[in-house]
Amino acid sequence: MENIMVMAIVAGALVFAGRLFYRTLTGKNNGCGCKMKSCFVPGACRGANGRK
Amino acid sequence: MxxxxxxxxxxxxxxxxxxxxxxxxxxxxxxxxxxxxxxxxxxxxxxxxxxxxxxxxxxxxxxxxxxxxxxxxxxxxxxxxxxxxxxxxxxxxxxxxxxxxxxxxxxxxxxxxxxxxxxxxxxxxxxxxxxxxxxxxxxxxxxxxxxxxxxxxxxxxxxxxxxxxxxxxxxxxRDDPLPPKPARRVDYGREIEPHLDQLAARLAVRPACAGHARWLALKLLEGDGDTANRIRSLCPEDCGDIFRETDKLRKHLEGVFGEEIGAVLTDRRYGFIAGACAEVVSQTAEARISQSERVDRIVLNRWLGLPIFALLMFATFFLTFTLGQPLMDGIEAGFGKLGEAVAALWPAGGESRLKSLLVDGIIGGVGGVLVFLPNIMLLFLAIAFLEDSGYMARAAFVMDRLMHRIGLHGKSFIPLLIGFGCTVPAIMATRTLETRRDRLATLLVLPLMSCSARLPIYALLIPAFFPPEWQGPMLWIVYAIGIALAVAGVKLLRITLFKGESAPFVMELPPYHLPTLRGLLVHMWERSWMFLRKAGTVILGISILLWAMSVWPKPGPETMAKFERDRSAIEARKDLSGEDRRAALEKLEHEQGEAELEQSLIGRIGRGVAPALAPLGFDWKISTSLLGALAAKEIFVAQMGIVYSVGQADEESQSLREKLRENYSPLQGFCVMLFCLISMPCMATLTVVWRESGSWKWALFQAGALTALAYTLTLAVFQAGSFLGWGTR
Structure with a gap:
């Protein structure tokens, strides 16, 4: 039973890491909580064209 | 005429x-x-x-x-x-x-x-x-x-x-005026600008307001009644949403600043003017000098400006360690007790994967990073104080002179300052630079400004290897090395790849004022929350994977059988006292743990990479942790926590710093910090560089150049240090 739980947790982490990697490569994750309350420097990434 | x-x-x-x-x-x-x-x-x-x-x-x-x-x-x-x-x-x-x-x-x-x-x-x-x-x-x-x-x-x-x-x-x-110059605008700061943009965007969709959307948004935030009436008369459609939004924003911003938002905006404009005047007006006669000007005469002094900036940063780092240490020790002890309590749920000596995952992987990995929360909170509290009091703008002004001298756009210092927090928004902030060569020169050296993700690495290694009186200075030295390398890097880029003049720029100099406690706490919390969020998501997920990679695959049956035989032999020996037998069994268990770790995926990768990093003083454990740090820099700490706790969950809790002190020299500790500071940034940064520069070429160039520089410098420091016997214990 314990082994199944461990496998499930590791598989979950693997899916999470895969999603994170995909989102990083596609520019959806920028590592700093952009567009969220925790955004490191709100407004710093505004561009000339207003895109994030 | x-x-x-x-x-x-x-x-x-x-x-x-x-x-x-x-x-x-x-x-x-x-x-x-x-x-x-x-x-x-x-x-x-x-x-x-x-x-x-x-x-x-x-x-x-x-x-x-x-x-x-x-x-x-x-x-x-x-x-x-x-x-x-x-x-x-x-x-x-x-x-x-x-x-x-x-x-x-x-x-x-x-x-x-x-x-x-x-x-x-x-x-x-x-x-x-x-x-x-x-x-x-x-x-x-x-x-x-x-x-x-x-x-x-x-x-x-x-x-x-x-x-x-x-x-x-x-x-x-003229009917055919020359192409307009780039629009100048006052930067109202990171608390106001996003809201201003948001309000301006709402106004811009109304044709009658589109031409002056930002100006109208400013006036609304100031609470200018005439502007509100003007918008009502200009827009036949319902503008209720704009006024509701304005009220909400005004309340929010007044809560953050603790004063009327109109006064804050006025301060920012005068800051812009003070910056412009400092650039263009030279005064030879005595005039009435305001309090801010009196302070500025000292902090903006040509000779005193830089030393004062360096001294204040030194004080910040010193306080970060001095005040943070007791809190850090408390949290570390708490995680140690938590690990022992969770391990106690299983019978002593029993093998359990779930116990190992919880104690070694999650508590050892995530806990190892969370221990440094007090240092991060204190550092950001101090930086928030310097920013809110108006000093940081002066620091930027002082550095701006230096920036001009090395050929970088003065405005580049703002992204470089943001880079001390997180490199990703700092790279995005380079969008405010007008020319592509300024942007590229700035974003290529940005990772050298030590981001907050590296702070846990320094906070782990510095107290492990250096006495308390040297901890503040060491952190200061690491940050100073980053700044010096960034300055040298820019100079090199400006005389090779990106030649050309820099555009002029106004550095705002807002009047000094005492920051509000609420404002300081809000800023500190926003940044600390990002750290906590990252620990609970990215670091947790990757710690679990790293744990799995450090326990699988197991050594072959022959190796395991050998350890079983040795264990039985020790238990069967009659000449050993109870104390000696326990010690011999513990030693054997430790050796088995090491053998299992070396056979694991992480061990194999680490041993594969280690020969290349051995001249830098790094063993396979450090090498593999450096690879993990590519996902996020804090992972280095999490992974060191995991590799030094796997198979030892039953042992008496010993802090990671104590384990590091036993296994490495101060010189090795310093070299790890140096390598982490300079080497290629995390994946998120590289991706943003790629997106912002429009080419993978620049992202790969940055990764390659920084890693090569890190390798060369660390090699030189380690070899010279070893030769001279500095920090080799």
């Missing part, structure tokens, strides 16, 4: 408005231009309604409108209402803002507002003779570049500079 005074009804094709503060000499200039005989008084408020006259200049005829004096475009008196309405609704072809050159700081406020309005402005530095007599010298060319408008020095009562003024007006009134 010939002039005729005409009644207001007969207007020529080009309308030129004369605006300016009361008593700045508008009427004198009006009379000199038009030949009129309007009454002139050396006191404010002589002109209370607008007057018109015409002036012929070459083939051009201008209708000159003399407006009542106004300090700003926010209407407080009848004169200001008259002037403001004409400037905004009259849409003159050109506005000549008459500035009393002997008092530029106060007079430029209106110019900045006109700049924000987007009006076609020519700045006339009037009474420039008096300014000279007072010992003031103004660099008109530089001021023109900073404000993005023509600037002409005039002496109204002597008629000096009027021809140049009319030439500038003619240029600005």
């Amino acid at each position: 010939s002039a005729v005074a005409t009644p207001p009804s007969k207007r020529a094709a080009r309308v030129v408005a004369l605006a300016g503060n009361p008593n700045s000499g508008k009427t004198t200039i009006f009379n000199a231009l038009t030949g009129a005989r309007q009454h002139v008084g050396n006191y404010p408020g002589v002109t209370v309604e607008k007057k018109e006259g015409t002036v012929k200049f070459g083939d051009d005829v201008f209708t000159v409108v003399d407006l009542p004096g106004t300090y700003s475009l926010t209407a407080f008196s009848l004169e200001e209402i008259v002037a403001g309405n004409f400037l905004i609704d009259g849409k003159p072809d050109a506005v000549v803002d008459i500035v009393d050159a002997s008092n530029p700081e106060r007079n430029l406020y209106l110019a900045v507002q006109l700049m924000e309005l987007g009006a076609p402005v020519v700045l006339a530095l009037n009474m420039s003779d008096m300014a000279r007599e007072k010992g003031l010298s103004i660099d008109t060319k530089k001021l023109s570049a900073l404000l993005g408008m023509p600037v002409v020095a005039t002496v109204g009562h002597k008629g000096r500079g009027l021809e140049e003024l009319l030439k500038a007006v003619r240029t600005i009134c």
Whole structure:
């Protein structure tokens, strides 16, 4: 039973890491909580064209 | 130039408005231009309604409108209402803002507002003779570049500079004007700008407001009733959402700043003006000096500025460690107890994967990173204090001079400052730089500004290897190395890949004030929350994977059978006392743990990479942790926590720092910090560099160049240190 739980947790982490990697490569994750309350420097990434 | 005074009804094709503060000499200039005989008084408020006259200049005829004096475009008196309405609704072809050159700081406020309005402005530095007599010298060319408008020095009562003024007006009134210069704008700071953009975006979708959306948004935030009425009359559709949004934003911002938002915006504008004046006005005579100016005389001093900045940063790092240490020890002990408590749920000596995952993987990994939360909170509290008090803008100004000297755009210092927090938004902030070469030069060196993700690495290694009195200085040295390398890197890039002049830039110098406790706590919490969020998501997920990679695959059955045989042999020995037997079994277990770790995926990868990093003083455990740090820099700490706790969950809790101290020398500790500081940044940063530069080429160049630099420098330091016997224990 314990082994199944461990496998499930590791598989979950693997899916999470895969999603994170995909989102990083596609520019959806920028590592700093952009567009969220925790955004490191709100407004710093505004561009000339207003895109994030 | 010939002039005729005409009644207001007969207007020529080009309308030129004369605006300016009361008593700045508008009427004198009006009379000199038009030949009129309007009454002139050396006191404010002589002109209370607008007057018109015409002036012929070459083939051009201008209708000159003399407006009542106004300090700003926010209407407080009848004169200001008259002037403001004409400037905004009259849409003159050109506005000549008459500035009393002997008092530029106060007079430029209106110019900045006109700049924000987007009006076609020519700045006339009037009474420039008096300014000279007072010992003031103004660099008109530089001021023109900073404000993005023509600037002409005039002496109204002597008629000096009027021809140049009319030439500038003619240029600005042309039917086919030259391509507009990049719009200058006041940066209202990271708390206000996003909300301002948001409000401006709502206004911009309404055609009647689209032209001045940002200016209207500013006025609404200031609580300008006239602007609200103007929007109501301009927009036939319902504007309730805009006013509701404005009220919400005003309440939020007033909560953050603890004062009226109008006052905050005014402060920021004066900050912009103070920055511009510091750039263009040189003063030779004693004048009235405000409190901020007195402080600025010291902190912006050519010789004292940089040492003061370095000293304040040193104090910040010193406090981060001194005050953070007891809290850090407390959290570390807490995680140690938590690990022991969770391990106690299983029978002692029993093998359990779940126990190992929880204790070694999650508590060892995530807990190892969370231990440094107090240091991070204290560092950001100190930085928030320096920012909110107004000092950080001065630091930027001091560094700006250095930046100019090395050929970098002064504005580059802002992204570099943001880089101390997180490199990703810092790279995005380089969008404010006008030229591509400035952007690329800045974003390529940005990872050298030590981001907060590296702080846990320093916070782990510095106390592990250096005595308390050296901890603050060591952290300061690491940050200083990053800054020095960034400066050298930029210089190199500017004389090789990105040659060219830098555009001028105004560094805002807001007045000093005591920050509010709420504002400081909000800033500290926003940044600490990001750290906590990352620990609970990215670091947790990757710690679990790293744990799995450090326990699988297991060593072959022969190796395991050998350990079983050795264990049985120790238990069977009659000559050993109980104490000696326990010690021998513990030693054997430790050896088995090491063997299992070396056989695991992480061990194999680490041993594969280790030969390349061995000349730098790194063993396979450090090498593999450095690879993990590519996902996020804090992972280095999490992974060291995991590799030094796997298979030891039953042992008495010993801090990771103690384990590191047993296994490595201070020189190795310093080399790890140096390598982490310089080597390629995390994946998220590389992706953003790719997106922002528009090419993988630059991201790969950055990763390769920084890693090569890190390797070379660390190699030199380790080998030289080993040869000289420095820090080798």
